[in-house]
Amino acid sequence: MVSQDMIKLGTAKSVIRELAAFGAARSAVVGAENVLDFSLGNPSVPAPKEVQDAIVDIIKNNEPKVYHSYSSGAGHDACRTAIANNLNKRFGTDYTKDNLLMTCGAAASLNIVFKALIASNDDEIMVLAPFFPEYTVWIEGHGAKQVLVPCKDDMQLNVEGIREALTPNTKAIIVNSPNNPSGVIYTKEEVEQLCALLVEKSKEYGHPIYLITDEPYRELVLIDGLEVPFIPNMYDNTVVCYSWSKSLSLPGERIGYVLVPNKVEDKMVMAAVAGAARVLGYVCAPTLLQMVIERCVDVDPDLTVYKKNRDLLYDGLTKLGYRVAKPAGAFYLFIEAPDGDSEKFSEKAKAYDMLVVPGTGFGSKAHMRLSYCVETEKCEKSLAVFEKLMAEYK
Amino acid sequence: MVSQDMIKLGTAKSVIRELAAFGAARSAVVGAENVLDFSLGNPSVPAPKEVQDAIVDIIKNNEPKVYHSYSSGAGHDACRTAIANNLNKRFGTDYTKDNLLMTCGAAASLNIVFKALIASNDDEIMVLAPFFPEYTVWIEGHGAKQVLVPCKDDMQLNVEGIREALTPNTKAIIVNSPNNPSGVIYTKEEVEQLCALLVEKSKEYGHPIYLITDEPYRELVLIDGLEVPFIPNMYDNTVVCYSWSKSLSLPGERIGYVLVPNKVEDKMVMAAVAGAARVLGYVCAPTLLQMVIERCVDVDPDLTVYKKNRDLLYDGLTKLGYRVAKPAGAFYLFIEAPDGDSEKFSEKAKAYDMLVVPGTGFGSKAHMRLSYCVETEKCEKSLAVFEKLMAEYK
Incomplete structure (x- = not known):
């Protein structure tokens, strides 16, 4: 029953x-x-320490209503603006608060994006193995089909394998780099090949194939000088799912975001993201933590x-x-x-x-x-x- | 697309x-x-003030890993035990931590319960008007049908109206008392009539009809001596959705719970609740706030x-x-x-x-x-x- x-x-x-x-x-x-x-x-x-200081400082210097009240569904303007400024400084982008919706962590971000993008039971979401196993639960939970494509032996992108697995039903591909569980960062060259392939195939199929980047480990680069390719600058139809669980060691606090750049062709994607957050019961991201992020977004791990x-x-x-x-x-x-x-x-x-x-x-x-x-x-x-x-x- | x-x-x-x-x-x-x-x-x-003191005290006296790490999906044992003890003291129940799953607020609780209980597109969830309008979004979002039954002119339960609207497809009825938007508390007599009706109809249909109680206002009783009927003590197949948004004025922090008493006949309901929390991306409830609730659960508004x-x-x-x-x-x-x-x-x-x-x-x-x-x-x-x-x- x-x-x-x-x-x-x-x-x-x-x-x-x-x-x-x-x-x-x-x-x-x-x-x-x-x-x-x-x-x-x-x-x-x-x-x-900046995080602990921020929490105590916010509490000592504000009325509880300031930090405990509901924010809008998208999140506090000041928090989203601080994040946009941080990204713009690092990646030469021109994001504003309107490109961001605050979430209860990357799991929430991914679920919201799946719910926003998946429109039919025929939709396919491509997952590149090795991968975080909860992807399967969420993709199937939102009624889509998971299509698995193994990476190469060195755990780098297998662009030819992806080409063979693409179909007109491919709605999106999840890219998680640095990768859980392999720790591999996909090389710029291979990400470029993937982007070129998706431009070609989106044109052929007559609709965009989205890249959903799952980026909780973006700031955890352990080789000096190595850069994680910033995919929204390489492929227009990219939607980013982020979390501070790993970069600021806040996994229990459930704080992250969805980024939908203006370059995304379908101008209704952010509206669908807002609708999906609403229908899944994600009223707003924790507000005290939103104020903490506003203050700590520039802190390096x-x-x-x-x-x-x-x-x-x-x-x-x-x-x-x-x-x-x-x-x-x-x-x-x-x-x-x-x-x-x-x-x-x-x-x-x-x-x-x-x-x-x-x-x-x-x-x-x-x-x-x-x-x-x-x-x-x-x-x-x-x-x-x-x-x-x-x-x-x- | x-x-x-x-x-x-x-x-x-x-x-x-x-x-x-x-x-x-x-x-x-x-x-x-x-x-x-x-x-x-x-x-x-x-x-x-107890809430602010608890936050500062937790931060000053613990390592960040203690309060910022993931909890289990159900939540910290100590927090759930404190809640169970509080309920047992007030309502003469015998709950333990295992009857509770911590959530990101009542909206999360309700979505998790809908996802757990709704098994078919034929399932009907009954909503008593006036009602919180997001119910419609969530019920339809999880693929069920909303059946609206207006309350009487005094905004009290219309048990005869409910009787007429029940069908073998009725999966659950949402009861929200004290009510948003009316401020009305359903009387004990009428709740008793409703419970008797549901016992009768569950038997007739050969399956339980659940009462889902949405209780963020339970502690906000403004008439001295008036008691809000505690429905789990009146009807076995009751699942409670709670939030501290109103009672502790923490709406932005997204902290609440789902309570599944042992009296619920189908022993798999809590497992389904855990599965639903997982599939919706609710990894855990915010952990710092779980520790705050553990300390403040007995604080009266x-x-x-x-x-x-x-x-x-x-x-x-x-x-x-x-x-x-x-x-x-x-x-x-x-x-x-x-x-x-x-x-x-x-x-x-x-x-x-x-x-x-x-x-x-x-x-x-x-x-x-x-x-x-x-x-x-x-x-x-x-x-x-x-x-x-x-x-x-x-």
């Missing part, structure tokens, strides 16, 4: 949740410091620990003989299991109290995801475990 | 938004203190101003000859326009810089909604305007 689909989703086995339960049980026995938990995407770098962990693990693991996609951003490594069975590897690792997530749900059974947003000491300790595990395969 | 339904929702004319724009324009000319704006449901009573405004307006308006549904809770009055045309009245009121919302969207063209969560001085001033307006009709 109640929705069987929702029951299925609510009771679905979650590998990450099961690992967390195992980790909690082992922590109680051996101490949390001895469980090498690489399963979660909760940033280990604390939210910058501290990447020192993530860089250190990345170098330590990537160098150590490749030296041990592991094949690892070259991680340039985010805080993930996507490691090939020695025999191509990540589920078996994840099980074996538990014997050493080390938690890594099998890649099956991310679109590759051969790989496992390691979230290195943890203490550096645990990264160091893990190398000895990885060495022992590799020995088991030889 | 993009969703035409979403464009329609995103561009829909909003009477309240238009009144707000008019109010802002007039404020610039005559000063905000001279615009009698009764259009919005933003609480005028500030969030209690200060109702002094609302009581004063209610008495002043209800007494003054009835003396002037207006017919007003007897308001017992929330901070709304639902006033009959002298000639039954609230849209005309609202237009006339603008000439005096007074903003009242025509009731058409709430399900009654004859009435207008007056939100008296404003300074008492404005309520006093408004009576002179209501007097002049009444004179225009004579």
Whole structure:
């Protein structure tokens, strides 16, 4: 009588949740410091001091009505203007507050954009594997079809594969770079090829194919001088979904935005985004946090620990003989299991109290995801475990 | 190409938004203190000091990771336990954290419950007029049919009308008491009749008819000694949607819950609720606010101003000859326009810089909604305007 689909989703086995339960049980026995938990995407770098200062300052110097009242559905003007100015300064754009709608995080942003763009059950949303598994839940939840296209062996864009999978029903492609779970940043050349392909195919099909960029890791670039291609400057029909969950370490606060540039051809996309936010019950983004973002939008994340962990693990693991996609951003490594069975590897690792997530749900059974947003000491300790595990395969 | 339904929702004319724009324009000319704006449901009573103290205290005494990290999808255990304890103390129930799922406010709660319960396009959700107009958007957005049943002239439950409108497709009835827009609290006797009717009809149809209680105003009872019937204790298949937007004056912070008591027959309802929260992109409720609620759940709202405004307006308006549904809770009055045309009245009121919302969207063209969560001085001033307006009709 109640929705069987929702029951299925609510009771679905979650590998990450099961690992967390195992980790909690082992922590109680051996101490949390001895469980090498690489399963979660909760940033280990604390939210910058500017955020705490902003919260306390806003509360001390304003009446509660100022920071606790509803904002408009799109969000506070001052917050959206501050974000537009930040983007304009960095990317040479000319956005205003009217290009932005504040949301309760990237998951909300993506759901709002899916609901806005998907107009029929025939619509296809293309997802590039490896990918964040909740995409599937949301795309199917909004009645569209997910079309999976694997990336190349180096986890870079497979533009020829995308060409073959495009159909007149392709409504959009999700691009998530820096990527969860691979940590790869798609190269400018390959993104350019993708954009050229979509211009060609949009013309051929007679309607735009949207690029939906999922960018919570945009600011987490761990190679000095490397730039993440800013896709709205490369392809007109781009809609950006952003969140401060990772860049300001605020995952619990649910604060992000949808950006619809003026270059998007269909001038009704932002109206559809506003309608979708309304119909999904997202009245407004948390208002105290909107005021915090207004003040902290120019604060850069501290990447020192993530860089250190990345170098330590990537160098150590490749030296041990592991094949690892070259991680340039985010805080993930996507490691090939020695025999191509990540589920078996994840099980074996538990014997050493080390938690890594099998890649099956991310679109590759051969790989496992390691979230290195943890203490550096645990990264160091893990190398000895990885060495022992590799020995088991030889 | 993009969703035409979403464009329609995103561009829909909003009477309240238009009144707000008019109010802002007039404020610039005559000063905000001279615009009698009764259009919005933003609480005028500030969030209690305990809330500000809790936020500052949490920040000063914890690492950011403690309050900014993801919680589980259902929410922090400590927060949910505190809420369960509060309810148990007041209503003699035996809830635990497992009966609660934290949400981003009542709009999120309702959307999650609709998504969980609605299993087919034939499903009907019954709405009792007058009602909060977004119900329609959400019910239709989740693919069900809205069935409207008007309340009686005194805005109390019309149990016979509900009986006539029930069908084997009735999935749920929304009960919102204290009511937006009428301020009426449904009497215990009539709620009992409704519950008895639903027991009878559930049996007849061979499946439960759910009561979805939308309770953001539960704590806003303005008549001493009057009790709001706690429906989960009267009817087993009740699912509660709550928010602290009004009781703690936190509308911008988006914090609330869904309560599924153990008495609900179908033991999979909470699983479906969890699945629905997931598929709609509600990753978790804002975590800093979850910690605030944990500490402030026992704080009572200060109702002094609302009581004063209610008495002043209800007494003054009835003396002037207006017919007003007897308001017992929330901070709304639902006033009959002298000639039954609230849209005309609202237009006339603008000439005096007074903003009242025509009731058409709430399900009654004859009435207008007056939100008296404003300074008492404005309520006093408004009576002179209501007097002049009444004179225009004579």
